[in-house]
Structure formats: structure tokens, C-alpha cells
Amino acid sequence: LNILSLNCWGLRFISHHRFARLSEISRRIASASPSYDIVALQEFWVYSDYLHLRSVTSGVLPYGKFYHSGVLGGGLVILSRFRIVESNMWQYALNGRPTAFWRGDWYVGKGVAGAVLEIEDAGFLGGMRKEKRRVEVFCTHLHAPYEKGEDSYLCHRTAQAWQLSKLLRASVQRGHIPIALGDFNMLPKSLAHHIITTHGLVSDSWLSAYPHTPDIPLHASYNLTTLGATCDSILNTWRLTSTQPDLPSSESPDPDAQRLDYIFHSPLVSRVREIKVGFTELYKLPGKPKPGKGVMKGGMVSLSDHFSVQVKLEITPPGGSAGPLISLDGVDVEEAAQERSEDVYLPIDVIEEIQTLSSKYVRREEWEFKWRTWHFWASILVLLALHVAVWWSTYYGMAFLFVMLSWMVGVSGVVNGMIGFLFMGSELNALKEFEEEIRIYKEIA
Numbered sequence: 001l002n003i004l005s006l007n008c009w010g011l012r013f014i015s016h017h018r019f020a021r022l023s024e025i026s027r028r029i030a031s032a033s034p035s036y037d038i039v040a041l042q043e044f045w046v047y048s049d050y051l052h053l054r055s056v057t058s059g060v061l062p063y064g065k066f067y068h069s070g071v072l073g074g075g076l077v078i079l080s081r082f083r084i085v086e087s088n089m090w091q092y093a094l095n096g097r098p099t100a101f102w103r104g105d106w107y108v109g110k111g112v113a114g115a116v117l118e119i120e121d122a123g124f125l126g127g128m129r130k131e132k133r134r135v136e137v138f139c140t141h142l143h144a145p146y147e148k149g150e151d152s153y154l155c156h157r158t159a160q161a162w163q164l165s166k167l168l169r170a171s172v173q174r175g176h177i178p179i180a181l182g183d184f185n186m187l188p189k190s191l192a193h194h195i196i197t198t199h200g201l202v203s204d205s206w207l208s209a210y211p212h213t214p215d216i217p218l219h220a221s222y223n224l225t226t227l228g229a230t231c232d233s234i235l236n237t238w239r240l241t242s243t244q245p246d247l248p249s250s251e252s253p254d255p256d257a258q259r260l261d262y263i264f265h266s267p268l269v270s271r272v273r274e275i276k277v278g279f280t281e282l283y284k285l286p287g288k289p290k291p292g293k294g295v296m297k298g299g300m301v302s303l304s305d306h307f308s309v310q311v312k313l314e315i316t317p318p319g320g321s322a323g324p325l326i327s328l329d330g331v332d333v334e335e336a337a338q339e340r341s342e343d344v345y346l347p348i349d350v351i352e353e354i355q356t357l358s359s360k361y362v363r364r365e366e367w368e369f370k371w372r373t374w375h376f377w378a379s380i381l382v383l384l385a386l387h388v389a390v391w392w393s394t395y396y397g398m399a400f401l402f403v404m405l406s407w408m409v410g411v412s413g414v415v416n417g418m419i420g421f422l423f424m425g426s427e428l429n430a431l432k433e434f435e436e437e438i439r440i441y442k443e444i445a
Contacts, residue, residue, distance in 0.1 A: 001312070010046060037081045082119050087116070155357055183306065206259070237301045237302045379410065
């Protein structure tokens with residue numbers, strides 16, 4: 001299976017040269033050689049862009065699904081050479097805050113886009129017949145950290161990783177072939193990564209191929225080929241400042257590059273035969289765009305603010321073996337694969353780390369719930385007092401001032417009341433459910 005995952009940066013009104021870039025992405029997907037079998041796209045927000053994508057790629061990827069969620073849509077798309085026999089959209093129970101409207105995570109309803117594909121394995125049974133097997137594709141985009149330093153969204157992203165890992169674990173236990181891919185907004189060996197690869201019973205494809213991948217970024221080309229960095233690379237034009245007319249050398253230091261995009265697979269049923277960072281080639285915009293933020297001389301740009309991750313997976317015979325499990329750099333990883341058995345659990349210290357993180361965040365949110373609801377009740381009293389003041393005021397100017405203040409108090413009180421009673425209440429319930437699941441899990445781990 002040739003598999004591609006790419007964050008396309010396709011925000012309406014915000015992403016620069018959106019349609020031109022997405023059209024070129026569509027063309028490159030359609031003309032890829034060898035052709036892709038499964039494609040997962042993130043931040044593909046606009047439905048008309050999806051229709052254009054389908055018109056270009058349907059010849060090689062006849063099956064596709066645009067996933068709808070939240071107020072503005074989740075931006076997730078899955079394309080496939082194989083028939084989609086089932087689809088699901090699981091929204092994350094914890095997914096940002098409505099007060100952070102400029103970030104948008106809560107409004108887009110981030111979650112997991114699922115597609116069950118039916119494929120035929122030929123020759124696994126001595127060429128006598130073909131056996132149908134099911135591949136479960138999980139495309140996702142986890143909550144971003146945003147802040148530098150303390151990550152106030154870490155608890156939400158951890159809960160999202162837990163929710164995804166449960167889906168993956170169930171898929172493995174059903175005997176299906178799970179593939180999870182997308183923009184995970186996490187670093188290798190982070191808490192979320194540990195949850196997915198342990199409780200989810202899957203492996204990071206890059207680490208399956210290169211188990212000894214170092215953690216420290218060096219120069220730009222090294223980061224792409226050795227670390228698998230897909231984001232914040234200095235070789236991406238959208239990371240250029242307005243004072244930089246050209247990309248730096250590929251041998252330039254690149255300390256901020258990160259690997260945020262992943263493809264996870266089950267080593268029990270698949271082998272990584274090739275993996276790389278792709279879509280690094282520049283694209284010339286049509287017309288004569290002016291050089292500026294992200295656009296170099298001659299209208300050359302990167303196709304997205306992320307690079308893609310591409311993997312070639314070999315599906316192992318049902319109940320059989322495809323031979324010794326050796327990584328691409330010659331390391332025997334058979335033992336690591338066997339650790340992904342159905343009864344593996346997170347270590348107790350990791351479970352306690354999750355519980356500590358959750359408890360700290362719950363205390364913060366309980367305080368916010370209290371002051372928002374207190375503000376609501378207090379605003380009612382202040383509003384009544386202001387109306388009385390208007391009644392007794394003998395000066396029109398003062399009466400007008402009291403009316404304006406009453407509007408401000410009323411609106412702010414209603415908004416905080418709605419956030420407190422509706423959002424904060426539902427978030428605290430989701431957090432309680434998350435804590436209960438972890439508590440029960442700890443008892444059997």
C-alpha cells in the first residue's frame with residue numbers, strides 16, 4: 001500500500017493562494033508514480049476545493065469522503081483506490097475552547113475521520129483464491145499547542161490521543177489492518193505519542209523503519225531525510241520572513257524543524273518498506289504574484305506550510321509471516337513488534353502522569369467555571385440596580401450612561417453564563433469521564 005498524509009493549509013480567506021496550491025496538490029496526487037492507494041488530507045476545509053480534488057484524482061483514487069463536523073467542518077479528507085464500505089466521524093470530547101475563537105479548534109469540531117476499506121489479498125493461500133481483508137483508516141488532526149512554554153492544551157491533546165488509541169486498539173483486536181495518519185501536533189516520544197503507540201497497539205512508521213532516529217535537529221536536509229521533519233522547516237517558503245527573498249541552503253542550521261505528521265501501522269499485520277518526507281518541491285504560482293510573505297521571486301512557493309509523509313506498507317499474509325521483521329536501517333525489530341500484543345498496557349508511571357495532568361487541568365477549569373457563573377449571577381443584580389438608577393435619574397445624560405452600562409453588563413453576563421453553564425459544564429463532564437476511564441484502566445494495567 002502506497003500511503004500519503006498531508007496537511008494542506010486550506011483555510012478559506014486566511015491561507016494564501018489556497019486554490020492554486022490545492023489544485024497543484026490534486027494534480028500531483030493524480031500523477032504520482034507509483035500511484036497512491038490511500039491518501040489522507042488535513043486542513044482541506046472548503047467543500048468546493050474537495051469537489052475539484054475529486055474531479056482531478058477520481059481516475060486513480062475512485063473512492064473518497066469529505067468529513068463534516070463542528071460548526072465550520074473538520075477539514076479531513078480520505079481518498080482510496082479501494083471501495084469504502086463504512087465511514088465514521090468521531091468528534092473529540094475535549095477539543096479546545098470557544099473563547100479562543102481566533103484559533104478555531106472548538107468551532108471546527110476536530111476528531112477522527114474513519115474509513116473501512118475492503119481489499120483482496122491474492123496469492124496468500126497458494127493462489128487458490130483471494131481473501132478479502134479490511135483496512136481501517138483513521139485520519140486526524142490533533143489540537144495544536146499554540147503557546148510557547150507551558151502548553152495549556154496538553155490535557156486536551158492527551159485526551160484526544162487516548163480517544164484515538166481506543167479506536168486503534170479495537171481495530172487491532174478485531175483482526176483488521178489499522179492505519180492512523182495525519183497532523184498529530186506532537187513530538188516523537190511525547191506523552192501523546194506514547195499513548196498511541198502503546199494503548200493503540202500500533203507503531204510509528206518512521207521509527208519502524210529507523211528505530212535509532214535521533215531527537216536533535218541539525219541542518220535542513222538532515223532534518224528532512226533523517227529526522228522526518230514535516231513542519232517549521234527553513235526549506236518551506238511559508239516560514240520565510242518578509243525580508244528573506246530566497247530559501248537558505250539545505251545545509252543551513254534548522255533548529256526549529258519538527259516531526260508533527262505521522263503514519264502509524266500495526267506491526268502485527270504490516271511492514272514498512274519505504275518512508276520519506278515528500279511534497280518538498282516548490283510550485284510556481286500562476287500569473288505574476290508579488291514576492292512577499294511566503295512567496296519567493298518568480299512566484300515560487302511551497303505547496304503547504306507542512307511537508308507530507310509518505311509510506312509504502314507491505315501487508316503480511318493472514319495468520320502468516322512476511323519473513324524477518326527488519327527495519328530499513330538493518331535493525332531487528334521483531335521483539336518490538338511482538339510487544340504490540342493485545343494485552344499490552346501503559347506503564348503505571350505514565351498512567352499516573354496522565355492523572356496528574358488531568359487533575360491539574362480540572363482544578364483550573366473548575367475555578368473558571370465558578371467565576372464565569374458567579375459573574376452571570378452578579379450581573380443580574382447589577383443589571384437590576386442599573387435599571388433602578390435609570391428610573392430615579394433626573395439627568396438624561398446619566399440615564400443614558402446607566403442604559404449603556406446595563407447593556408454591557410447584560411451582554412457580558414449572558415456570554416459568561418452561556419460559556420460557564422454550557423461549555424464549561426460539558427468540558428468538566430468530559431474531563432470526569434476521561435479521569436474515570438484512566439482510573440479503571442489503571443486498575444487492570
